[in-house]
Amino acid sequence: MLATIHKNQTGYIAQIECPLAHSICEVWAVLTENGKLQKWMSNLEMIEPKKNGKMRFNMNDGTDAFIDIAITDYIEQEVLEFEWGKDSVRFELSPTSDGSILVLHEKIGQLTDHTPKDLAGWHICLELLSDLLNDTVPGEFPMEAWQKRLAEYTLLIHEAEK
Template sequence: MIANIAQKTGVLTATYERSLQHEPESVWAYLTDNSKLKRWFLELEIQDLKRGGEIRFDLGNGNHERMKITEVDHQKVLAFTWDKNVVRFELTADGKCCMLVFIAYLYEITDHTPKDLAGWHVCLDVIETLLDGRTMEDRTAIWQTYYPKYQQALQKAVADL
């Protein structure tokens, strides 16, 4: 199942929900500890984990894009800019498990947006796989299955605006 793409308070959003069989502390570590973050998103590095802090995206050519952290609530919320958009991770404890909700706020929609949405889908799959002590063999193949689905869903959502 792909993310739910809908309009919320005047902006298009893509909302992903994952019920994880892990405590919020473990999930939070994958979002904020650079050694774990690199396991599911190699190009990201947190520079300063605080509101107004920075996450760097390594463009692979010696350059970095700087993204501003817009919200941090330890083991509950991490939000940061993603080009002209904002992404937000929310964790809600449920005993020894947690609900992970990821929301992409799509203020600007480009031809690259469905690629990003498919990419975030795979990233969430990888986080869950790593938490479960497994590895994901072919991320690209999985991305290729989701990309056309996100293209289609985004086209429909934009047409419905």
């Protein structure tokens, strides 16, 4: 389930496909309901779930600091897109014969040293989301697994730059 990365006119698109044996309603709930969302991505908080609405990225560092994030596209049970720094993240949800498929697209203007860290983080978060849907309550963020994915995404980014 490693991301694929493609160059386009404005930069790059990283895409991770996550097939899930769960209904669109169940998956949408873990993407948009704070009690579920924060179990797989503890920094995100849904404030106004709608197009031109707002999310927050909470620093979770004891300072109560946060960054407001604009929701740029929102179609109930289909699309959630939001700003991600200078880039954007888009989740698309579609039904399949045995559940649904969640596709994450990260639009990346410029590849940086932070890009593989970001993609490794999203990869791990999608695994935690899947665990949550499968009734496994995610614990602390698995840094060892993230380090492994970071090495894989560093190589992937290097290949994309060629």
